[in-house]
Amino acid sequence: MRLADVAARLPLRAAFVGAFFAAVVTLPGLGIGTLWDNSETAYGEVAREILITHDWLVMHLNGAAWFVQPPLYFWIAAAFAKIFGVGSFALRLPSALATIAMGAAVGYATARIAGARSGMYAGIILSTCLMQAIVGRLAIMDALLDLTIAAAILWAFRSFAPTLATSALDGPKRVAALVCAGAAVGLGMLTKGPVAPVMVILVVGGWLAWEWRMRTPVVIPKAATVLLAVVVTLAIALPWFVLLGMHMGLPALVELIGHYTVGRYTGVIENQHGPWWYYLPVLILGFFPWIAFVPIGFARAWRAALSPQGSLARLAIVWAILPLVFFSCAQTKLPNYIALEFPALAIIVALWLERISMGEDRRAALYSAVAVPVTVGCITFAVSAFATDNHLTGAVAAVTPQLITLVVGMLAGSIATVVAIAIARWRPAAPFVLASTSVLLVNFIALVAEPAAEPLKPMTLMSALVDRDRLPGDTIAIRGVSGGNALTFYTTPGVVTINADDPQNFIAVICRSRTAYIVTREKDVNELEDVAKKLRYGSQELAVSSRVALIRFTGPGCMRL
Secondary structure, X not given: OOHHHHHHHHHHHHHHHHHHHHHHHHOOOOOOOOOOOOHHHHHHHHHHHHHHHOOOOOOEEOOEEOOOOOOHHHHHHHHHHHHXXXXXXXXXXXXXXXXXXXXXXXXXXXXXXXXXXXXXXXXHHHHHOHHHHHHOOOOOOHHHHHHHHHHHHHHHHHHHOHHHOOOOOHHHHHHHHHHHHHHHHHHHHHHHOOHHHHHHHHHHHHHHHHHHHOOOOOOOOOHHHHHHHHHHHHHHHHHHHHHHHHHHOHHHHHHHHHHHHHHHHHOOOOOOOOOOXXXXXXXXXXOOOHHHHHHHHHHHHHHHHOOOOOXXXXXXXXXXXXXXXXXXXXXXXXXXXXXXXXXXXXXXXXXXXXXXXXXXXXXXXXXXXXXXXXXXHHHHHHHHHHHHHOOOHHHHHHOHHHHHHHHHHHHHHHHHHHHHXXXXXXXXXXXXXXXXXXXXXXXXXXXXXXXXXXXXXXXHHHHHHHHHHOOOOOEEEEEOOOOHHHHHHHOOOOOEEEOOOOHHHHHHHHOOOOEEEEEEEHHHHHHHHHHHHHOOOEEEEEEEEOOEEEEEEEOOOOOOO
């Protein structure tokens, strides 16, 4: 076999390793358990209502038009639901496949630039960090968004980077790379709106500015190439937005882009706020267990970035810092927003672990590896304290055996990683040891701990009882508790939300029909039953779970009263 053929296969090998680890983290037990409220059931319901309404243009939630997110995730999830049935597996499968593709893409791109071992390390680090595994197992659109942004950034790097000009065919390949970057941005816009081009421009623009400051001879594409990439982006993204505006009017676009996109940055949406340092603990926990290697890896990446050949290190540093600053300044904050920078952290750590495998920085590697079991202990203490402070000891007690197993398993794996780093011939395998530990623990959570947590989801039981007994025309409502999306998902659209602070609202709702199923706080049951008696409605308590009650009210109907 020719040397060129061998070299061409090495990035593919790294891509396979990254995809493999992502697959074994996300796919086992993907359909076990019900969806988690609030986001999973909301997004799952939007996808389900595509099949109910047969409307692929306007998204719906609870039977009403819904202008919160663009449609790409919902299209894919609805297609899978059509094939596999509406359930956890079909609705989570888009996230799992996007995570697998992300592991492959990061592994392949890193291997092409920094070598096969660095690529394999980057792929497995990204695929086995905690948040990547969680996002890849949820019915939300973030994994798809993260994939499109990462693909766009890596393809843009391929188009501009000076270190990749190695053949006569390099020019056409650069053009193709920039067009692919444009396509990825377009898909990102169809996934979650303008945040995709903003993130790509922020990272690629910041990296190019640093390259120019270093006087690195980056390759500037022709204007026609840039125009072609922009056209591809718009051709993918714009048709749906235009058709939505034509069908539903300008207010729909204003709500989608103005309120739920720009408004998320300039204001607080759905009480999702936090301090400026909100994402620092998110990074520590989300990039676990590899966060222990980030400080020294970042220091070594910075040193590499100061050399003319450090283009990849410069890209990774910009990619790790600028999105963190951007989202820290936003008024609305959610943990999953910051996951789009984890590929950069994976590359930073992978480049350093490659040095470790070659015998460099052994002492620093040992210190960092020892930090992993220390971090496990700190997280265990933090979870215990949080549960006590927030009166969640009962919920934690329900899964205590599973938590103990997780802690012991993570400690054992981290100690094995320390030993592997300490022994020269085992050092190249150390990342695989820690990654394998993460794989086993994530699968333990999926196959053992998550089923054990099912009793903590009261809305599943309530919905099953409602669906068992309800008749056409019955009212379904929720009052004073979270879980309206789950109640809608597991019954049918048309669930009414009752204002717990307005007694007249409760009266108006049960008067709609002869039978009303109300999910409410357990402590409010007697009060509601007294109100119902005055309206000549009888009541029956069907279930109580986690301080939530399901009550059936039956009476003559009182809209005429």
